[in-house]
Structure formats: C-alpha cells, structure tokens
Amino acid sequence: xxxxxxxxxxxxxxxxxxxxxxxxxxxxxxxxxxxxxxxxxxxxxxxxxxxxxxxxxxxxxxxxxxxxxxxxxxxxxxxxxxxxxxxxxxxxxxxxxxxxxxxxxxxxxxxxxxxxxxxxxxxxxxxxxxxxxxxxxxxxxxxxxxxxxxxxxxxxxxxxxxxxxxxxxxxxxxxxxxxxxxxxxxxxxxxxxxxxxxxxxxxxxxxxxxxxxxxxxxxxxxxxxxxxxxxxxxxxxxxxxxxxxxxxxxxxxxxxxxxxxxxxxxxxxxxxxxxxxxxxxxxxxxxxxxxxxxxxxxxxxxxxxxxxxxxxxxxxxxxxxxxxxxxxxxxxxxxxxxxxxxxxxxxxxxxxxxxxxxxxxxxxxxxxxxxxxxxxxxxxxxxxxxxxx
Numbered sequence: 517x518x519x520x521x522x523x524x525x526x527x528x529x530x531x532x533x534x535x536x537x538x539x540x541x542x543x544x545x546x547x548x549x550x551x552x553x554x555x556x557x558x559x560x561x562x563x564x565x566x567x568x569x570x571x572x573x574x575x576x577x578x579x580x581x582x583x584x585x586x587x588x589x590x591x592x593x594x595x596x597x598x599x600x601x602x603x604x605x606x607x608x609x610x611x612x613x614x615x616x617x618x619x620x621x622x623x624x625x626x627x628x629x630x631x632x633x634x635x636x637x638x639x640x641x642x643x644x645x646x647x648x649x650x651x652x653x654x655x656x657x658x659x660x661x662x663x664x665x666x667x668x669x670x671x672x673x674x675x676x677x678x679x680x681x682x683x684x685x686x687x688x689x690x691x692x693x694x695x696x697x698x699x700x701x702x703x704x705x706x707x708x709x710x711x712x713x714x715x716x717x718x719x720x721x722x723x724x725x726x727x728x729x730x731x732x733x734x735x736x737x738x739x740x741x742x743x744x745x746x747x748x749x750x751x752x753x754x755x756x757x758x759x760x761x762x763x764x765x766x767x768x769x770x771x772x773x774x775x776x777x778x779x780x781x782x783x784x785x786x787x788x789x790x791x792x793x794x795x796x797x798x799x800x801x802x803x804x805x806x807x808x809x810x811x812x813x814x815x816x817x818x819x820x821x822x823x824x825x826x827x828x829x830x831x832x833x834x835x836x837x838x839x840x841x842x843x844x845x846x847x848x849x850x851x852x853x854x855x856x857x858x859x860x861x862x863x864x865x866x867x868x869x870x871x872x873x874x875x876x877x878x879x880x881x882x883x884x885x886x887x888x889x890x891x892x893x894x895x896x897x898x899x900x901x902x903x904x905x
Contacts, residue, residue, distance in 0.1 A: 545854060547622025553592040553846070553853075555580070555839075556621035556645075558611045558628050561600035565629075567783060568831055572651065573598060574816075574824045575835025576625055579843065581819040589847050597621055601628050605635035612636040616643045623647065623846065623858060625838045627665075630654045640665060646845075646858045650838040651831070658884040664855070666862050668837060668876055668885045670800055672701060672776060675889065676708030676749065678798040679774035682891040683747055684716050686904075687772055693722035693740045695733070695760060696751025702728075705751040705776065721745050730756065737763040740771075749774045757795075758787035765791035772796065780830050780892070782899045795894040797901060800887030801833040802872045805895065805902030812836070812872050830901075833872040840870050 547554040557576055559569030573596075580594040588594060597619050599611035608628045615621050616639070623646040627633035633652035640647055641662055649657065650668045658667050684690075694709050696702040702725065713720055721743040724736050737760060740748055748764070750757040750773050757775050764770055770791060775784075777799040785792045802808035812833065816825055845861035846853045863883075868876040876885045892901040 545622070545852075546620035548592065548853070551592060552595050553589055554595050554597055554619065554621045555842070556599070556612075556615035556619065556624040557596050557626050558599040558601050558608060558615065558624070559626050560603040560628070561598065563602050565603040567781070567827070569600070569603075569628075571781075571827050571829050571831040572626060572835035574820060574827050575832040575837070576839045577824065578816050578819050578832070579836045579839035582815070583840075583843050585819070589843055590851050590853075594843065596625075601632060603629055603632060605632050608632035608636045609639060612639055616640075616645055621645070622853070623842055623855075625835070625842055626650075627652050627657070633657060637662070637665075644855055646842070646855055646862065648838045648842045648862070650834040658882075661881065661883055664859055666841075666878055666883045666885070668841065668873075668887065669834075670777075670887055670889060672704035673708035673711070674886075675776045675798055676705045676751065676774075677712050678708075678889040679776070679796060679891070680709050680712040680718075680749060681716070682798065683772055683774050683796060684712070684718060686891075687747055690719070690746035691744050692718050692720045692747050692749070693724075693743065693745035694720065694749040694751060695722075695724045695726060695736050695740070696749075697728045697730075697753075697756065698725050699728050701753075702751055705749075709749055709751075726752075726756075731759060733760045733763050736760070737767060737769070740764065741767050741769040745771065747772045747774070751776070752779075754779050754781060754784040755787065758784050758791075761788045761791040761795065770794055777801075777830065777889075780901050782829055785894055785896055785899045788894075788896065790896055792894040792896040796904070797892050797894075798889040799830060799892055799901075800873055800889055801830045801837075803892050803902045804829070804900040805898065808872055809833075837870040837873050837876070841865065841868055841876055844868065 561569045584593045601607040601611045627649045634654045644664050648666045696705045750760045757779050772794045775797050780797045845858050848861045849857040863878050863880045866877045891904050893904045895902050
C-alpha cells in the first residue's frame with residue numbers, strides 16, 4: 517500500500533471515529549453525546565448529614581426519570597453523576613473539580629451546603645459551568661452576581677422574620693424567648709427575629725446564645741419557664757431544637773415554638789415525639805400533607821424505588837425543583853445546547869411552577885429567586901409538617 521493511500525485510509529478512520537463519538541462532542545461541548553446529557557450532583561451521601569443529601573438526590577432522580585420517560589431533553593437521556601462530599605468543604609472542592617474536569621458534566625444541580633458551596637465557588641466561577649442551587653444561600657453565590665450560578669430559596673433572616681411575624685399574629689400579646697447558636701446561622705436568625713421584634717414591639721423576656729454543638733438545654737429551658745415566656749424561637753438545627761422541645765415538655769411548659777425550614781425534616785419530629793405538637797416553621801416548599809405534596813409523592817412512587825419514596829421530605833422537593841428548572845432551561849436551547857445558551861435561558865426564566873414551589877424567576881441582573889414563605893405546623897403523628905389552616 518502506498519504512503520498516499522495509507523494516509524488517506526488513516527484520515528478516513530479518524531473521521532469515522534469523530535463521527536462515532538457523537539455530534540455534540542465533536543462540537544466541543546462537554547457532557548453531551550447524541551443520546552445523553554450528563555448532569556453533576558454533589559452532596560453528603562455518607563456520615564450523619566447523608567439523610568439530607570440522599571433526600572435531595574431522590575428529588576433529582578425523580579426529575580431525571582420523569583423527563584427521561586418523556587424522551588429526555590430534546591432526545592438526550594439525562595444521566596446523573598453523584599459525588600459524596602460528606603459535608604466537608606475540602607471534599608466539596610475535590611468533588612466539584614472531578615465533576616467538571618474529569619467527568620466533564622454539562623451542568624450541576626447542587627453545590628452542597630453553604631460553607632461547602634462557598635469553598636467551591638471560585639472553581640465554579642472559573643469554569644463557567646451552569647449551576648442551579650436550592651440549598652446554598654450564602655450571599656457570595658449571588659451578591660455580587662455570579663454569571664453561571666443561580667439560587668432558588670430564601671435567606672435565614674427572612675425565615676426567622678416570617679415565623680416570628682406569623683406566630684405574633686396567631687398568638688398576640690405574648691412573652692417571647694429566643695435561644696440561638698453562636699455562628700453565622702445564629703447571627704442571621706437573630707437578625708430576622710430582632711427586626712420583627714422592633715417593628716411589632718414584642719415583649720422579649722429572654723435572649724440566649726449557646727455554643728454550636730451543645731446538647732444539654734436544661735438551664736436555658738428552665739430560664740424560659742422561669743421568665744414566663746409563652747413563645748420560643750428555637751434558633752438551632754435538628755438536634756438542638758429537638759433537645760429544647762423535649763426539655764420544655766419535661767418541665768411541663770410546652771409552648772408554641774418556631775424553627776427554621778432547615779429543621780423541617782422527619783428526623784427532628786422523631787426526636788421530639790409528642791413535644792412537637794406546637795412546633796411551627798415557614799417554608800417555600802409545599803407541605804408533605806398538602807395537595808401539592810401528596811401529588812408529588814404519588815408521582816414519585818411511579819418513578820423511584822420504595823426505599824427512595826421513604827426518604828422523601830422537603831429536601832426532596834428541593835432536589836426536584838433545582839433539577840427541573842435546569843432541565844427546562846437546557847431544553848429551550850434546542851438540539852445543540854451550550855453553557856452560554858443555558859445561562860441565558862435561566863436568566864429568562866419567569867414564574868416557573870415546579871409543582872411543589874411556584875413563582876421561580878431570574879433576570880440578567882438577579883440570579884437569586886427569593887421564594888414566598890408560608891407558615892406550616894408540625895404533625896407528630898404523621899411525622900411531617902402540614903398547612904396551618
């Protein structure tokens with residue numbers, strides 16, 4: 517065979533190899549083939565925080581299975597590539613780097629928790645990959661605007677303000693107490709509470725700050741009772757709020773208690789038991805016992821395993837919402853989506869209804885969709901939160 521013929525044959529083989537690798541890859545767009553689109557996911561999937569990450573992953577899987585059953589995104593089936601960061605910022609950075617540069621995903625539906633997402637932010641910004649987050653509310657993710665990051669949710673100060681305002685209307689002229697932890701979350705919680713306290717001139721008879729990780733709240737709850745407090749804002753997380761409620765029950769002083777939406781999980785209600793009877797929260801996701809919540813769970817039963825259905829809570833709604841908003845934006849880009857088009861379509865999203873949360877919207881100058889909060893009440897018997905009316 518002559519040298520000329522050999523070169524021609526090799527050129528043809530190379531052309532066939534490129535064609536076989538998928539049109540999208542040939543065009544230099546990562547995470548896409550003719551038949552598949554790869555989406556990255558990073559959350560804790562092991563250790564104590566795993567229940568959070570697994571619940572969000574279930575929501576992401578529901579969204580992926582739902583659109584795949586309809587033929588995928590413009591003919592491409594969604595494949596979720598999940599990384600476990602254990603809620604450790606250094607592992608978040610490693611996982612995000614792997615998803616972007618090794619796995620080469622097209623986009624991401626999560627960025628783990630607040631400090632974790634903040635740690636990986638510079639890497640995400642540098643890459644330019646589209647990211648939709650429904651569980652990271654640190655200001656750095658959207659203020660100043662980050663071109664490729666979109667956040668759906670609220671802020672901690674807004675939650676404590678909403679819960680305080682609603683409980684003040686429901687239980688007027690009562691004495692208040694607030695017990696919160698000594699970190700950024702606690703600071704923001706107190707900021708929202710203090711704003712409403714000043715506005716409504718609430719009678720606050722006790723204001724205590726505890727060290728993060730504290731487990732014994734007997735002294736604080738004894739003081740709540742001694743001061744005659746009739747409503748408590750518990751500014752902790754799952755275990756801390758549970759310990760406060762149980763101690764109040766032991767003291768025979770069960771009073772209405774407000775908690776943030778981050779504690780709105782079955783685990784907290786299981787720990788509280790009957791002490792959860794007067795616990796309230798505010799959230800932008802539907803209550804599990806609402807019509808929207810029940811409809812979602814029925815849909816989930818057709819799309820994921822029985823074990824996955826058992827993991828459903830408000831964080832599942834979160835994972836689902838972030839995924840469907842991202843998928844919708846990619847779909848609007850047509851057969852040849854790019855990062856630039858996806859970002860532009862996310863910026864054009866207006867009044868998007870994900871079923872379990874409504875009114876999602878962004879703009880070129882605002883990548884934070886601030887959602888409306890609704891007061892919810894705990895139901896210890898069903899281990900869930902439901903509407904208050």
